[in-house]
Amino acid sequence: VTHSSPRVQRVIGEALLHPVALVALVLLVLNDHVLKSAYPGLVTGKLSDAAGLTVFPLFLHALLEAGFRVTGASFTRWSRTAALGGAAITAFGFALVKGSERGADLFRNGLGAVQCLPYAFSGLDPAACQARVVRDATDLWALPFAFVSVWLVGLRQWKESPSSTPSDVPSTHS
Amino acid sequence: MAARTRQLLASLAVLATGLASVATTPCFNSATAQTPPTTVELGAQGSEASVVFRARTDSRIESVEITARLVSGQGSVEVIAPEVWLRERDAGRPIPDGGAVGPFLADVNGTTQNVCDGVCAELFEVRLRRSSGMDPGSVELIVKVGAETKDCADRDSDDYVVVERVP
Numbered sequence: 001v002t003h004s005s006p007r008v009q010r011v012i013g014e015a016l017l018h019p020v021a022l023v024a025l026v027l028l029v030l031n032d033h034v035l036k037s038a039y040p041g042l043v044t045g046k047l048s049d050a051a052g053l054t055v056f057p058l059f060l061h062a063l064l065e066a067g068f069r070v071t072g073a074s075f076t077r078w079s080r081t082a083a084l085g086g087a088a089i090t091a092f093g094f095a096l097v098k099g100s101e102r103g104a105d106l107f108r109n110g111l112g113a114v115q116c117l118p119y120a121f122s123g124l125d126p127a128a129c130q131a132r133v134v135r136d137a138t139d140l141w142a143l144p145f146a147f148v149s150v151w152l153v154g155l156r157q158w159k160e161s162p163s164s165t166p167s168d169v170p171s172t173h174s
Numbered sequence: 175m176a177a178r179t180r181q182l183l184a185s186l187a188v189l190a191t192g193l194a195s196v197a198t199t200p201c202f203n204s205a206t207a208q209t210p211p212t213t214v215e216l217g218a219q220g221s222e223a224s225v226v227f228r229a230r231t232d233s234r235i236e237s238v239e240i241t242a243r244l245v246s247g248q249g250s251v252e253v254i255a256p257e258v259w260l261r262e263r264d265a266g267r268p269i270p271d272g273g274a275v276g277p278f279l280a281d282v283n284g285t286t287q288n289v290c291d292g293v294c295a296e297l298f299e300v301r302l303r304r305s306s307g308m309d310p311g312s313v314e315l316i317v318k319v320g321a322e323t324k325d326c327a328d329r330d331s332d333d334y335v336v337v338e339r340v341p
Contacts, residue, residue, distance in 0.1 A: 013184040025187065
């Protein structure tokens with residue numbers, strides 16, 4: 001009799017459920033929408049950078065993982081590489097926005113296009129809602145936070161590997 | 175926790191992260207500084223004068239207000255500013271007799287000329303043209319510069335942004 005190891009369906013975006021990621025997400029929302037206006041200053045000015053850099057690569061990782069799931073391809077072996085790539089892309093993009101005027105303009109226009117979607121449907125002038133960003137090289141101190149995601153994804157991999165064989169294939173198919 | 179529940183929670187976390195990333199709202203305060211009134215002498219109709227100003231900040235200059243007032247003489251003057259600084263619709267707008275005009279908003283749509291990287295100096299020129307009047311006249315000119323402050327800070331304008339006339 002052969003016993004096959006249990007096939008565990010990976011939870012897409014599970015790294016975002018880690019307490020570190022959840023705290024970062026809550027801080028990002030709270031700081032952006034409450035604390036910055038209530039307590040303007042250096043701490044609230046930098047807090048969102050650190051929190052955003054922590055969770056955004058995990059968001060990219062989850063999107064990529066979902067893409068793999070849709071195509072039926074295995075994501076397990078690419079997970080860490082994807083985490084590293086997501087962190088690197090996030091860090092590079094952040095550095096570009098904060099360190100160059102061209103990057104800041106791209107960010108303004110790109111994010112503005114998304115934020116202004118409601119304007120397009122309401123008949124208001126989309127040009128009136130360009131996103132705003134302050135180019136500030138001192139914000140680059142937060143760059144290492146982008147790589148917290150690599151650690152979180154690594155934790156997840158480690159947790160999965162000793163006891164079970166992770167699979168991208170839904171358990172109902174096994 | 176059941177895998178289905180974890181997936182539901184993780185999906186919510188992914189959605190929340192996406193929304194939080196898109197709805198990010200950097201906060202801004204403005205620091206402003208203005209020149210003391212500068213008097214510029216102009217001849218009769220058609221004569222021009224030029225005044226150069228320097229603005230210094232370690233952030234982005236977001237607005238320039240130019241107020242010009244004809245304080246002696248009859249007729250009117252026009253403020254002619256570099257297009258890079260002023261929106262086209264404001265440039266060259268005639269000033270009513272004895273009145274003031276402004277604010278002129280700087281073009282903040284990506285021109286590099288109005289962006290400082292670190293502590294820097296920005297020079298800009300305000301040109302005045304006497305558009306009517308046969309006698310010499312004096313124009314009082316005030317330039318006010320607003321800059322975004324970083325980190326939501328409400329900075330003291332005295333040291334955050336400076337604008338001065340260049341002799």
